[in-house]
Amino acid sequence: MDWHQLWEIASAPDNVPIVALLFLVPFYTWYGLRQALATDRLIGQLEADPKLAKTHHRKIFPFQPGWSREVHVWPYLMRIEFLAAVIVTFVLMVWSITLNAPLEEPANPNLTMNPAKAPWYFLGLQEMLVYFDPWIAGVLMPTLIIMGLMVIPYVDANPLGNGYYTFKQRRIAILSFIFGFLGLWVLMIIVGTFIRGPGWMWFWPGQTWDHNKLVFEVNRDLHQVIPFRWIVPQHPITVGLFGASVVGLYYLVAGYGLHWLMQLNQHTRKIYNRMSLLQYLTIQFFAITMLGLPVKMALRLLFRIKYVWVTPWFNV
Protein backbone atom coordinates (compact mmCIF):
# COMPACT_ATOMS: atom_id res chain seq x y z
CA MET A 1 0.00 0.00 0.00
CA ASP A 2 1.65 3.19 -1.20
CA TRP A 3 0.04 5.86 0.96
CA HIS A 4 2.37 8.46 -0.43
CA GLN A 5 1.11 7.87 -3.96
CA LEU A 6 -2.49 8.09 -2.79
CA TRP A 7 -1.76 11.29 -0.90
CA GLU A 8 -0.01 12.73 -3.92
CA ILE A 9 -3.09 12.19 -6.05
CA ALA A 10 -5.62 13.33 -3.48
CA SER A 11 -3.65 16.40 -2.48
CA ALA A 12 -2.87 17.63 -5.98
CA PRO A 13 -4.45 21.09 -5.86
CA ASP A 14 -6.57 20.52 -8.94
CA ASN A 15 -7.88 17.27 -7.50
CA VAL A 16 -9.19 18.91 -4.36
CA PRO A 17 -12.55 19.64 -6.03
CA ILE A 18 -12.94 15.93 -6.77
CA VAL A 19 -12.14 15.08 -3.18
CA ALA A 20 -14.80 17.62 -2.23
CA LEU A 21 -17.12 16.01 -4.76
CA LEU A 22 -16.59 12.66 -3.04
CA PHE A 23 -18.25 14.12 0.04
CA LEU A 24 -20.63 16.68 -1.44
CA VAL A 25 -22.39 14.48 -3.98
CA PRO A 26 -23.21 11.63 -1.54
CA PHE A 27 -24.25 14.18 1.07
CA TYR A 28 -26.68 15.98 -1.21
CA THR A 29 -27.97 12.69 -2.63
CA TRP A 30 -28.78 11.61 0.91
CA TYR A 31 -30.15 15.04 1.75
CA GLY A 32 -32.51 15.04 -1.23
CA LEU A 33 -33.59 11.42 -0.93
CA ARG A 34 -34.24 11.80 2.79
CA GLN A 35 -36.76 14.53 2.03
CA ALA A 36 -38.14 12.43 -0.83
CA LEU A 37 -38.83 9.56 1.56
CA ALA A 38 -40.41 11.92 4.09
CA THR A 39 -42.70 13.22 1.34
CA ASP A 40 -43.48 9.66 0.30
CA ARG A 41 -44.61 8.85 3.83
CA LEU A 42 -46.88 11.90 3.73
CA ILE A 43 -48.24 10.83 0.33
CA GLY A 44 -48.97 7.40 1.78
CA GLN A 45 -50.87 8.98 4.67
CA LEU A 46 -52.88 11.24 2.40
CA GLU A 47 -53.73 8.45 0.00
CA ALA A 48 -54.94 6.28 2.86
CA ASP A 49 -57.02 9.05 4.38
CA PRO A 50 -59.00 11.15 1.84
CA LYS A 51 -60.40 13.34 4.62
CA LEU A 52 -56.91 14.31 5.72
CA ALA A 53 -55.99 14.99 2.09
CA LYS A 54 -58.68 17.67 1.96
CA THR A 55 -57.54 19.53 5.07
CA HIS A 56 -53.79 18.90 5.16
CA HIS A 57 -51.45 21.61 3.86
CA ARG A 58 -49.60 18.82 2.03
CA LYS A 59 -46.02 19.65 2.86
CA ILE A 60 -43.53 17.95 5.12
CA PHE A 61 -42.89 21.27 6.85
CA PRO A 62 -44.86 22.39 9.90
CA PHE A 63 -47.77 24.74 9.29
CA GLN A 64 -50.15 26.44 11.68
CA PRO A 65 -53.57 27.70 10.57
CA GLY A 66 -52.77 31.32 11.42
CA TRP A 67 -49.55 31.48 9.45
CA SER A 68 -49.32 33.35 6.19
CA ARG A 69 -48.38 31.22 3.23
CA GLU A 70 -45.92 33.79 1.95
CA VAL A 71 -43.16 35.84 3.49
CA HIS A 72 -41.50 39.06 2.44
CA VAL A 73 -38.38 38.68 0.36
CA TRP A 74 -36.98 41.62 2.27
CA PRO A 75 -35.67 40.63 4.77
CA TYR A 76 -36.44 36.90 4.94
CA LEU A 77 -34.79 35.90 1.67
CA MET A 78 -32.32 38.74 1.22
CA ARG A 79 -30.68 38.03 4.55
CA ILE A 80 -30.16 34.39 3.57
CA GLU A 81 -28.65 35.42 0.25
CA PHE A 82 -26.38 37.86 2.03
CA LEU A 83 -25.33 35.21 4.51
CA ALA A 84 -24.68 32.74 1.68
CA ALA A 85 -22.52 35.31 -0.11
CA VAL A 86 -20.53 35.93 3.07
CA ILE A 87 -20.02 32.23 3.69
CA VAL A 88 -19.00 31.50 0.08
CA THR A 89 -16.57 34.43 0.13
CA PHE A 90 -15.12 33.17 3.38
CA VAL A 91 -14.74 29.62 2.07
CA LEU A 92 -13.10 30.88 -1.12
CA MET A 93 -10.75 33.13 0.86
CA VAL A 94 -9.62 30.32 3.16
CA TRP A 95 -9.29 27.93 0.22
CA SER A 96 -7.25 30.49 -1.75
CA ILE A 97 -4.98 31.34 1.17
CA THR A 98 -4.25 27.74 2.13
CA LEU A 99 -3.95 26.17 -1.30
CA ASN A 100 -2.05 27.46 -4.29
CA ALA A 101 -3.32 27.10 -7.84
CA PRO A 102 -1.10 24.67 -9.73
CA LEU A 103 1.53 26.00 -12.07
CA GLU A 104 3.75 23.56 -13.90
CA GLU A 105 6.74 24.29 -16.04
CA PRO A 106 6.25 26.45 -19.14
CA ALA A 107 4.38 24.75 -21.95
CA ASN A 108 6.69 22.46 -23.86
CA PRO A 109 5.34 20.55 -26.86
CA ASN A 110 8.46 18.35 -26.84
CA LEU A 111 7.92 17.08 -23.30
CA THR A 112 4.76 15.03 -23.03
CA MET A 113 3.12 14.92 -19.63
CA ASN A 114 2.39 11.36 -18.54
CA PRO A 115 -0.41 10.98 -17.71
CA ALA A 116 -1.75 13.93 -19.68
CA LYS A 117 -5.09 14.50 -18.07
CA ALA A 118 -7.89 16.80 -19.14
CA PRO A 119 -9.39 19.13 -16.50
CA TRP A 120 -11.12 17.02 -13.88
CA TYR A 121 -14.66 17.76 -15.05
CA PHE A 122 -13.86 16.26 -18.46
CA LEU A 123 -12.14 13.17 -17.07
CA GLY A 124 -15.34 11.19 -17.57
CA LEU A 125 -15.05 11.83 -21.30
CA GLN A 126 -11.35 11.00 -21.25
CA GLU A 127 -12.10 7.75 -19.43
CA MET A 128 -14.63 6.97 -22.15
CA LEU A 129 -11.77 7.10 -24.67
CA VAL A 130 -10.65 3.72 -23.33
CA TYR A 131 -13.85 2.15 -24.52
CA PHE A 132 -14.74 4.18 -27.58
CA ASP A 133 -13.00 5.93 -30.43
CA PRO A 134 -12.59 9.71 -30.01
CA TRP A 135 -15.43 10.52 -32.38
CA ILE A 136 -17.83 8.74 -30.03
CA ALA A 137 -16.27 9.55 -26.65
CA GLY A 138 -15.23 13.10 -27.47
CA VAL A 139 -17.87 14.32 -29.89
CA LEU A 140 -20.94 12.09 -30.20
CA MET A 141 -21.40 11.25 -26.51
CA PRO A 142 -21.04 14.84 -25.21
CA THR A 143 -23.52 16.00 -27.85
CA LEU A 144 -25.93 13.25 -26.90
CA ILE A 145 -25.51 14.02 -23.19
CA ILE A 146 -26.37 17.68 -23.79
CA MET A 147 -29.28 16.82 -26.07
CA GLY A 148 -30.50 14.12 -23.72
CA LEU A 149 -30.47 16.51 -20.78
CA MET A 150 -32.27 19.21 -22.73
CA VAL A 151 -34.93 16.81 -23.90
CA ILE A 152 -35.78 15.52 -20.39
CA PRO A 153 -38.67 17.91 -19.64
CA TYR A 154 -40.26 17.22 -23.01
CA VAL A 155 -40.27 13.45 -22.69
CA ASP A 156 -41.10 13.14 -19.00
CA ALA A 157 -44.87 12.83 -19.24
CA ASN A 158 -45.34 12.23 -15.53
CA PRO A 159 -47.21 15.23 -14.07
CA LEU A 160 -46.52 14.13 -10.49
CA GLY A 161 -43.61 15.35 -8.40
CA ASN A 162 -43.53 18.91 -9.71
CA GLY A 163 -41.97 21.09 -7.04
CA TYR A 164 -41.31 18.65 -4.23
CA TYR A 165 -38.93 15.84 -3.45
CA THR A 166 -40.45 12.44 -4.02
CA PHE A 167 -39.21 9.03 -4.96
CA LYS A 168 -42.40 7.01 -5.01
CA GLN A 169 -44.08 9.09 -7.70
CA ARG A 170 -41.06 9.26 -10.04
CA ARG A 171 -39.11 6.07 -9.50
CA ILE A 172 -37.91 5.53 -13.06
CA ALA A 173 -36.95 9.17 -13.67
CA ILE A 174 -34.98 9.48 -10.44
CA LEU A 175 -33.27 6.11 -10.72
CA SER A 176 -32.16 6.76 -14.30
CA PHE A 177 -30.87 10.24 -13.51
CA ILE A 178 -28.96 9.00 -10.48
CA PHE A 179 -27.58 6.16 -12.58
CA GLY A 180 -26.39 8.57 -15.26
CA PHE A 181 -25.10 11.30 -12.95
CA LEU A 182 -23.61 9.29 -10.09
CA GLY A 183 -23.11 5.89 -11.65
CA LEU A 184 -21.57 7.03 -14.90
CA TRP A 185 -20.49 10.68 -14.91
CA VAL A 186 -19.18 11.13 -11.35
CA LEU A 187 -17.88 7.57 -11.05
CA MET A 188 -15.89 7.88 -14.28
CA ILE A 189 -14.40 11.16 -13.09
CA ILE A 190 -13.31 9.42 -9.90
CA VAL A 191 -11.84 6.54 -11.91
CA GLY A 192 -10.06 9.01 -14.18
CA THR A 193 -8.62 10.85 -11.19
CA PHE A 194 -7.75 8.21 -8.67
CA ILE A 195 -7.30 5.05 -10.73
CA ARG A 196 -5.74 6.07 -14.01
CA GLY A 197 -1.98 6.54 -13.95
CA PRO A 198 0.82 6.79 -16.50
CA GLY A 199 -0.18 5.53 -19.92
CA TRP A 200 -3.78 5.78 -18.72
CA MET A 201 -3.32 2.39 -17.08
CA TRP A 202 -5.30 1.01 -14.21
CA PHE A 203 -3.63 1.52 -10.82
CA TRP A 204 -5.67 0.68 -7.74
CA PRO A 205 -5.69 3.39 -5.08
CA GLY A 206 -2.49 2.97 -3.11
CA GLN A 207 -0.68 1.21 -5.92
CA THR A 208 2.54 2.93 -6.97
CA TRP A 209 2.46 4.61 -10.37
CA ASP A 210 4.91 2.62 -12.45
CA HIS A 211 5.95 4.49 -15.56
CA ASN A 212 7.39 1.34 -17.07
CA LYS A 213 4.31 -0.76 -16.52
CA LEU A 214 3.34 -2.81 -19.51
CA VAL A 215 0.10 -4.64 -19.98
CA PHE A 216 0.09 -7.64 -22.24
CA GLU A 217 -3.51 -7.50 -23.26
CA VAL A 218 -4.61 -8.56 -26.65
CA ASN A 219 -7.75 -6.65 -27.49
CA ARG A 220 -9.69 -8.18 -30.29
CA ASP A 221 -12.66 -7.10 -32.30
CA LEU A 222 -15.87 -8.97 -31.84
CA HIS A 223 -15.73 -10.64 -35.24
CA GLN A 224 -12.33 -12.14 -34.36
CA VAL A 225 -13.53 -13.79 -31.17
CA ILE A 226 -13.88 -17.52 -31.34
CA PRO A 227 -17.46 -18.37 -32.24
CA PHE A 228 -17.80 -15.42 -34.59
CA ARG A 229 -14.45 -16.04 -36.26
CA TRP A 230 -15.82 -19.32 -37.51
CA ILE A 231 -19.17 -17.94 -38.58
CA VAL A 232 -18.35 -14.54 -40.09
CA PRO A 233 -16.33 -14.45 -43.32
CA GLN A 234 -13.38 -12.16 -42.58
CA HIS A 235 -14.05 -9.76 -45.41
CA PRO A 236 -14.63 -6.00 -44.81
CA ILE A 237 -18.14 -6.12 -46.19
CA THR A 238 -19.30 -9.13 -44.20
CA VAL A 239 -17.46 -7.86 -41.09
CA GLY A 240 -19.20 -4.50 -41.45
CA LEU A 241 -22.58 -6.12 -41.93
CA PHE A 242 -21.96 -8.39 -38.96
CA GLY A 243 -21.07 -5.41 -36.72
CA ALA A 244 -24.09 -3.43 -37.90
CA SER A 245 -26.37 -6.34 -37.15
CA VAL A 246 -24.82 -6.80 -33.68
CA VAL A 247 -25.35 -3.12 -32.85
CA GLY A 248 -28.85 -3.28 -34.29
CA LEU A 249 -29.55 -6.40 -32.27
CA TYR A 250 -28.31 -4.63 -29.13
CA TYR A 251 -30.74 -1.76 -29.71
CA LEU A 252 -33.60 -4.20 -30.32
CA VAL A 253 -32.85 -6.37 -27.28
CA ALA A 254 -32.20 -3.42 -24.97
CA GLY A 255 -35.31 -1.69 -26.32
CA TYR A 256 -37.36 -4.77 -25.67
CA GLY A 257 -35.87 -5.05 -22.18
CA LEU A 258 -36.75 -1.45 -21.38
CA HIS A 259 -40.22 -2.00 -22.79
CA TRP A 260 -40.62 -5.03 -20.54
CA LEU A 261 -39.56 -2.85 -17.60
CA MET A 262 -42.15 -0.24 -18.56
CA GLN A 263 -44.90 -2.87 -18.43
CA LEU A 264 -43.70 -4.24 -15.10
CA ASN A 265 -46.27 -2.74 -12.75
CA GLN A 266 -49.20 -0.36 -12.62
CA HIS A 267 -47.01 2.67 -11.90
CA THR A 268 -44.81 2.18 -14.94
CA ARG A 269 -47.74 1.23 -17.16
CA LYS A 270 -49.47 4.49 -16.25
CA ILE A 271 -46.38 6.47 -17.20
CA TYR A 272 -46.15 4.51 -20.43
CA ASN A 273 -49.77 5.21 -21.31
CA ARG A 274 -49.27 8.94 -20.88
CA MET A 275 -46.45 9.08 -23.41
CA SER A 276 -46.76 9.71 -27.11
CA LEU A 277 -44.91 7.40 -29.46
CA LEU A 278 -42.31 10.05 -30.23
CA GLN A 279 -41.69 10.69 -26.54
CA TYR A 280 -41.35 6.98 -25.87
CA LEU A 281 -38.97 6.37 -28.76
CA THR A 282 -36.84 9.37 -27.74
CA ILE A 283 -36.53 8.02 -24.21
CA GLN A 284 -35.72 4.59 -25.59
CA PHE A 285 -33.00 5.96 -27.86
CA PHE A 286 -31.25 7.98 -25.16
CA ALA A 287 -31.60 5.25 -22.51
CA ILE A 288 -30.27 2.53 -24.79
CA THR A 289 -27.37 4.70 -25.92
CA MET A 290 -26.53 5.55 -22.31
CA LEU A 291 -26.66 1.88 -21.38
CA GLY A 292 -24.35 1.18 -24.30
CA LEU A 293 -21.52 2.74 -22.31
CA PRO A 294 -21.52 0.24 -19.40
CA VAL A 295 -22.15 -2.57 -21.87
CA LYS A 296 -19.10 -1.61 -23.90
CA MET A 297 -17.10 -1.15 -20.68
CA ALA A 298 -18.01 -4.68 -19.62
CA LEU A 299 -17.12 -6.07 -23.06
CA ARG A 300 -13.77 -4.34 -22.90
CA LEU A 301 -12.85 -5.02 -19.29
CA LEU A 302 -14.19 -8.57 -19.03
CA PHE A 303 -13.79 -9.93 -22.57
CA ARG A 304 -11.09 -7.65 -23.99
CA ILE A 305 -13.15 -6.75 -26.99
CA LYS A 306 -12.06 -3.56 -28.70
CA TYR A 307 -14.59 -2.96 -31.44
CA VAL A 308 -17.99 -4.42 -32.01
CA TRP A 309 -18.50 -2.91 -35.40
CA VAL A 310 -15.60 -2.44 -37.76
CA THR A 311 -15.95 -0.58 -41.06
CA PRO A 312 -13.37 1.03 -43.31
CA TRP A 313 -14.56 4.50 -42.16
CA PHE A 314 -15.36 4.17 -38.51
CA ASN A 315 -15.31 1.67 -35.68
CA VAL A 316 -17.75 1.31 -32.82
Place this chain on the structure above:
Amino acid sequence: MAEEKPEQPQGAGEKKGLSAVVEQAQEKARALKDRAVEEAKAYREPQKTQLFRSIFRVKHDAEPRNRALSVLSNVFFHLHPAKINRDAVRYSYTWGMGGITFYVFLVLTVTGVLLMFYYHPTKVQAFRDILYLEHDVPFGKLLRNMHRWAAHLMIITVWLHMFRVFLTGSYKTPREFNWSIGVLLLVLTMLLSFTGYLLPDDQLGFWAITVGTSMARATPLLGHEGPFGPQLGMTPYNDVRFALLGGSIVDANALLRSYIWHCIALPLVAAIFMGVHFWRVRKDGGISGPAPVLLESEIKEQKGPTPVIMRPSGMR
Protein backbone atom coordinates in the same frame (compact mmCIF):
# COMPACT_ATOMS: atom_id res chain seq x y z
CA MET B 1 -7.75 102.47 15.97
CA ALA B 2 -9.11 105.67 17.44
CA GLU B 3 -11.70 103.89 19.53
CA GLU B 4 -9.22 101.47 21.01
CA LYS B 5 -7.03 104.17 22.54
CA PRO B 6 -9.32 105.45 25.34
CA GLU B 7 -10.02 101.89 26.47
CA GLN B 8 -6.34 101.06 26.89
CA PRO B 9 -5.76 102.58 30.37
CA GLN B 10 -8.75 100.80 31.90
CA GLY B 11 -7.29 97.36 32.55
CA ALA B 12 -10.51 95.99 34.01
CA GLY B 13 -12.45 97.44 31.14
CA GLU B 14 -10.18 95.74 28.72
CA LYS B 15 -10.74 92.48 30.54
CA LYS B 16 -14.39 93.11 30.56
CA GLY B 17 -14.27 93.79 26.87
CA LEU B 18 -12.22 90.62 26.25
CA SER B 19 -14.51 88.49 28.37
CA ALA B 20 -17.46 89.97 26.56
CA VAL B 21 -15.92 88.93 23.28
CA VAL B 22 -15.18 85.47 24.66
CA GLU B 23 -18.66 85.20 26.07
CA GLN B 24 -20.10 86.26 22.78
CA ALA B 25 -17.99 83.70 21.01
CA GLN B 26 -19.00 81.05 23.51
CA GLU B 27 -22.62 81.92 23.01
CA LYS B 28 -22.20 81.68 19.29
CA ALA B 29 -20.39 78.38 19.70
CA ARG B 30 -23.17 77.11 21.94
CA ALA B 31 -25.76 78.09 19.41
CA LEU B 32 -23.75 76.40 16.69
CA LYS B 33 -23.37 73.31 18.84
CA ASP B 34 -27.07 73.19 19.54
CA ARG B 35 -27.75 73.47 15.89
CA ALA B 36 -25.22 70.77 15.10
CA VAL B 37 -26.67 68.50 17.79
CA GLU B 38 -30.12 69.11 16.50
CA GLU B 39 -29.02 68.29 12.98
CA ALA B 40 -27.02 65.31 14.16
CA LYS B 41 -30.12 64.00 15.91
CA ALA B 42 -31.83 63.97 12.57
CA TYR B 43 -29.09 61.63 11.28
CA ARG B 44 -30.20 59.06 13.80
CA GLU B 45 -32.81 58.37 11.20
CA PRO B 46 -30.69 58.35 8.07
CA GLN B 47 -33.57 56.99 6.06
CA LYS B 48 -35.20 60.39 6.34
CA THR B 49 -32.32 62.25 4.74
CA GLN B 50 -32.43 63.56 1.24
CA LEU B 51 -29.36 61.53 0.36
CA PHE B 52 -30.93 58.27 1.51
CA ARG B 53 -34.21 58.95 -0.23
CA SER B 54 -32.52 59.93 -3.43
CA ILE B 55 -30.66 56.62 -3.46
CA PHE B 56 -33.18 54.17 -2.08
CA ARG B 57 -36.41 55.92 -3.00
CA VAL B 58 -38.45 54.27 -0.24
CA LYS B 59 -38.62 54.47 3.51
CA HIS B 60 -36.80 51.78 5.36
CA ASP B 61 -39.13 50.39 7.96
CA ALA B 62 -41.04 47.21 8.67
CA GLU B 63 -44.19 48.35 6.88
CA PRO B 64 -45.33 45.61 4.45
CA ARG B 65 -45.62 48.15 1.66
CA ASN B 66 -42.09 49.41 2.14
CA ARG B 67 -40.69 45.91 2.46
CA ALA B 68 -42.19 45.13 -0.89
CA LEU B 69 -41.01 48.41 -2.38
CA SER B 70 -37.45 48.00 -1.15
CA VAL B 71 -37.20 44.92 -3.32
CA LEU B 72 -39.26 46.08 -6.27
CA SER B 73 -37.77 49.54 -6.60
CA ASN B 74 -34.13 48.43 -6.40
CA VAL B 75 -32.43 47.61 -9.65
CA PHE B 76 -30.26 44.90 -8.09
CA PHE B 77 -33.03 43.26 -6.10
CA HIS B 78 -35.91 43.57 -8.51
CA LEU B 79 -35.37 40.13 -9.99
CA HIS B 80 -36.90 38.93 -6.75
CA PRO B 81 -40.62 38.93 -6.22
CA ALA B 82 -41.92 40.95 -3.28
CA LYS B 83 -43.11 37.87 -1.47
CA ILE B 84 -42.30 34.20 -1.73
CA ASN B 85 -43.60 30.86 -0.56
CA ARG B 86 -42.75 30.67 3.14
CA ASP B 87 -41.07 27.26 2.72
CA ALA B 88 -39.02 28.35 -0.28
CA VAL B 89 -36.53 30.12 1.97
CA ARG B 90 -35.65 26.80 3.57
CA TYR B 91 -32.15 25.65 2.73
CA SER B 92 -33.33 22.06 2.53
CA TYR B 93 -35.38 22.74 -0.59
CA THR B 94 -33.10 24.70 -2.92
CA TRP B 95 -29.71 24.02 -1.32
CA GLY B 96 -28.99 27.58 -2.47
CA MET B 97 -26.96 26.21 -5.35
CA GLY B 98 -28.34 28.37 -8.16
CA GLY B 99 -27.79 31.58 -6.24
CA ILE B 100 -24.34 30.49 -5.12
CA THR B 101 -23.46 29.69 -8.72
CA PHE B 102 -24.44 33.21 -9.76
CA TYR B 103 -22.51 34.73 -6.87
CA VAL B 104 -19.43 32.70 -7.76
CA PHE B 105 -19.81 33.91 -11.34
CA LEU B 106 -19.69 37.48 -10.03
CA VAL B 107 -16.58 36.67 -7.96
CA LEU B 108 -15.02 35.21 -11.12
CA THR B 109 -15.88 38.32 -13.10
CA VAL B 110 -14.26 40.62 -10.56
CA THR B 111 -11.14 38.53 -10.02
CA GLY B 112 -10.97 37.87 -13.77
CA VAL B 113 -11.03 41.55 -14.66
CA LEU B 114 -8.30 42.21 -12.10
CA LEU B 115 -6.21 39.39 -13.55
CA MET B 116 -6.61 40.84 -17.04
CA PHE B 117 -4.71 43.94 -15.89
CA TYR B 118 -1.60 41.82 -15.47
CA TYR B 119 -1.88 39.35 -18.31
CA HIS B 120 -0.77 39.37 -21.94
CA PRO B 121 -2.10 36.54 -24.11
CA THR B 122 1.18 36.02 -25.94
CA LYS B 123 3.57 33.11 -25.92
CA VAL B 124 6.41 35.34 -24.76
CA GLN B 125 4.69 36.91 -21.83
CA ALA B 126 1.81 34.72 -20.66
CA PHE B 127 3.81 32.42 -18.41
CA ARG B 128 5.98 35.24 -17.09
CA ASP B 129 2.86 37.21 -16.23
CA ILE B 130 1.70 34.33 -14.04
CA LEU B 131 5.08 34.28 -12.30
CA TYR B 132 4.86 38.04 -11.92
CA LEU B 133 1.37 37.70 -10.45
CA GLU B 134 2.53 35.06 -8.04
CA HIS B 135 5.66 36.78 -6.81
CA ASP B 136 5.45 40.53 -7.34
CA VAL B 137 1.87 41.74 -7.69
CA PRO B 138 0.41 42.60 -4.26
CA PHE B 139 -2.13 39.87 -3.45
CA GLY B 140 -1.56 38.52 -6.97
CA LYS B 141 -1.26 34.97 -5.75
CA LEU B 142 -4.47 35.28 -3.76
CA LEU B 143 -6.18 36.72 -6.82
CA ARG B 144 -5.12 33.87 -9.08
CA ASN B 145 -5.90 31.22 -6.46
CA MET B 146 -9.32 32.70 -5.92
CA HIS B 147 -10.10 32.76 -9.64
CA ARG B 148 -8.99 29.16 -10.01
CA TRP B 149 -10.88 27.78 -7.03
CA ALA B 150 -13.99 29.80 -7.74
CA ALA B 151 -14.01 28.31 -11.25
CA HIS B 152 -13.88 24.78 -9.83
CA LEU B 153 -16.48 25.65 -7.22
CA MET B 154 -18.82 27.01 -9.88
CA ILE B 155 -18.76 23.72 -11.78
CA ILE B 156 -19.60 21.78 -8.63
CA THR B 157 -22.43 24.13 -7.67
CA VAL B 158 -23.85 24.05 -11.21
CA TRP B 159 -23.96 20.25 -11.11
CA LEU B 160 -25.58 20.22 -7.70
CA HIS B 161 -28.08 22.85 -8.83
CA MET B 162 -29.05 20.66 -11.76
CA PHE B 163 -29.28 17.65 -9.46
CA ARG B 164 -31.62 19.50 -7.10
CA VAL B 165 -33.81 20.78 -9.93
CA PHE B 166 -34.11 17.24 -11.21
CA LEU B 167 -34.88 15.69 -7.83
CA THR B 168 -37.66 18.21 -7.18
CA GLY B 169 -39.10 17.75 -10.67
CA SER B 170 -38.79 21.49 -11.18
CA TYR B 171 -38.24 21.10 -14.91
CA LYS B 172 -41.84 20.04 -15.41
CA THR B 173 -44.49 22.27 -16.96
CA PRO B 174 -44.22 25.27 -17.18
CA ARG B 175 -40.47 25.28 -16.63
CA GLU B 176 -39.35 22.98 -19.46
CA PHE B 177 -37.66 25.66 -21.51
CA ASN B 178 -35.80 27.10 -18.56
CA TRP B 179 -34.31 23.67 -17.86
CA SER B 180 -33.00 23.59 -21.43
CA ILE B 181 -31.44 27.03 -20.98
CA GLY B 182 -29.95 25.74 -17.75
CA VAL B 183 -28.35 22.85 -19.62
CA LEU B 184 -26.77 25.34 -22.03
CA LEU B 185 -25.50 27.35 -19.07
CA LEU B 186 -23.98 24.17 -17.65
CA VAL B 187 -22.14 23.61 -20.92
CA LEU B 188 -21.04 27.26 -21.03
CA THR B 189 -19.71 27.00 -17.48
CA MET B 190 -17.54 24.03 -18.39
CA LEU B 191 -16.36 25.72 -21.59
CA LEU B 192 -15.46 28.86 -19.63
CA SER B 193 -13.39 26.80 -17.26
CA PHE B 194 -11.83 24.82 -20.08
CA THR B 195 -10.78 27.88 -22.10
CA GLY B 196 -9.22 29.39 -18.99
CA TYR B 197 -7.14 26.27 -18.44
CA LEU B 198 -4.72 27.10 -21.26
CA LEU B 199 -4.07 30.71 -20.26
CA PRO B 200 -1.20 30.17 -17.75
CA ASP B 201 0.60 28.58 -20.72
CA ASP B 202 2.15 25.89 -18.53
CA GLN B 203 2.52 22.15 -19.09
CA LEU B 204 -0.73 21.38 -17.27
CA GLY B 205 -2.87 23.66 -19.43
CA PHE B 206 -0.99 22.90 -22.63
CA TRP B 207 -1.48 19.15 -22.40
CA ALA B 208 -5.02 19.37 -21.11
CA ILE B 209 -5.96 21.52 -24.11
CA THR B 210 -3.96 19.28 -26.43
CA VAL B 211 -5.84 16.23 -25.18
CA GLY B 212 -9.16 18.08 -25.20
CA THR B 213 -8.94 19.56 -28.66
CA SER B 214 -7.46 16.43 -30.19
CA MET B 215 -10.95 15.00 -29.79
CA ALA B 216 -12.16 17.66 -32.22
CA ARG B 217 -10.07 16.13 -34.99
CA ALA B 218 -12.29 13.07 -34.69
CA THR B 219 -15.50 15.00 -35.24
CA PRO B 220 -17.66 13.14 -37.76
CA LEU B 221 -17.68 14.90 -41.14
CA LEU B 222 -15.78 17.97 -39.84
CA GLY B 223 -12.58 16.46 -38.42
CA HIS B 224 -9.72 15.07 -40.42
CA GLU B 225 -9.66 11.85 -38.38
CA GLY B 226 -13.39 11.54 -37.91
CA PRO B 227 -15.76 9.27 -39.80
CA PHE B 228 -16.15 10.50 -43.37
CA GLY B 229 -13.94 13.54 -42.61
CA PRO B 230 -11.12 12.68 -45.05
CA GLN B 231 -13.72 11.78 -47.66
CA LEU B 232 -15.06 15.33 -47.36
CA GLY B 233 -11.60 16.81 -47.82
CA MET B 234 -10.73 17.48 -44.19
CA THR B 235 -7.05 17.91 -43.40
CA PRO B 236 -5.28 19.08 -40.23
CA TYR B 237 -5.25 22.53 -41.83
CA ASN B 238 -8.91 23.09 -42.52
CA ASP B 239 -10.93 21.02 -40.06
CA VAL B 240 -12.86 22.02 -36.97
CA ARG B 241 -9.82 21.61 -34.71
CA PHE B 242 -7.93 24.09 -36.86
CA ALA B 243 -10.78 26.54 -36.36
CA LEU B 244 -10.66 26.08 -32.60
CA LEU B 245 -6.90 26.44 -32.29
CA GLY B 246 -6.25 28.87 -35.10
CA GLY B 247 -3.59 26.43 -36.25
CA SER B 248 -2.72 22.78 -36.39
CA ILE B 249 -1.01 22.78 -32.99
CA VAL B 250 -1.64 24.46 -29.64
CA ASP B 251 0.40 27.62 -30.07
CA ALA B 252 0.20 31.42 -30.03
CA ASN B 253 -3.08 31.58 -31.95
CA ALA B 254 -4.67 29.02 -29.67
CA LEU B 255 -3.61 31.10 -26.68
CA LEU B 256 -5.15 34.24 -28.16
CA ARG B 257 -8.32 32.45 -29.19
CA SER B 258 -8.87 30.83 -25.83
CA TYR B 259 -8.19 34.20 -24.18
CA ILE B 260 -10.85 35.92 -26.25
CA TRP B 261 -13.35 33.10 -25.78
CA HIS B 262 -12.59 33.05 -22.07
CA CYS B 263 -12.65 36.77 -21.31
CA ILE B 264 -15.12 38.17 -23.78
CA ALA B 265 -17.21 35.87 -25.94
CA LEU B 266 -18.25 33.16 -23.49
CA PRO B 267 -18.94 35.47 -20.52
CA LEU B 268 -21.11 37.62 -22.78
CA VAL B 269 -23.08 34.64 -24.04
CA ALA B 270 -23.32 33.21 -20.54
CA ALA B 271 -24.53 36.54 -19.16
CA ILE B 272 -27.25 36.73 -21.78
CA PHE B 273 -28.40 33.19 -21.06
CA MET B 274 -28.28 33.93 -17.33
CA GLY B 275 -30.50 36.96 -17.85
CA VAL B 276 -33.01 34.82 -19.72
CA HIS B 277 -32.71 32.05 -17.11
CA PHE B 278 -33.50 34.37 -14.20
CA TRP B 279 -36.22 36.18 -16.08
CA ARG B 280 -37.88 32.89 -16.93
CA VAL B 281 -37.73 31.80 -13.30
CA ARG B 282 -39.95 34.78 -12.52
CA LYS B 283 -42.17 34.47 -15.58
CA ASP B 284 -42.75 30.77 -14.97
CA GLY B 285 -44.15 31.58 -11.54
CA GLY B 286 -41.10 31.87 -9.31
CA ILE B 287 -39.18 28.92 -7.95
CA SER B 288 -41.05 25.68 -8.22
CA GLY B 289 -41.79 24.94 -4.61
CA PRO B 290 -41.93 23.46 -2.09
CA ALA B 291 -45.31 22.82 -3.66
CA PRO B 292 -48.20 20.95 -2.06
CA VAL B 293 -48.07 17.27 -2.85
CA LEU B 294 -50.19 16.06 -5.77
CA LEU B 295 -51.76 12.63 -5.43
CA GLU B 296 -51.97 10.07 -8.18
CA SER B 297 -55.75 9.91 -7.82
CA GLU B 298 -56.05 13.62 -8.47
CA ILE B 299 -54.60 13.83 -11.97
CA LYS B 300 -57.05 13.85 -14.79
CA GLU B 301 -56.01 10.95 -16.94
CA GLN B 302 -56.09 11.80 -20.59
CA LYS B 303 -57.72 9.43 -23.00
CA GLY B 304 -54.72 7.84 -24.59
CA PRO B 305 -51.28 9.41 -24.92
CA THR B 306 -50.67 13.11 -25.49
CA PRO B 307 -50.86 13.66 -29.24
CA VAL B 308 -48.30 16.46 -29.48
CA ILE B 309 -45.13 16.04 -27.49
CA MET B 310 -43.95 19.60 -27.38
CA ARG B 311 -46.97 21.45 -26.15
CA PRO B 312 -46.32 25.08 -25.23
CA SER B 313 -45.84 25.64 -21.53
CA GLY B 314 -49.01 26.26 -19.62
CA MET B 315 -51.20 24.66 -22.27
CA ARG B 316 -52.82 21.38 -21.46
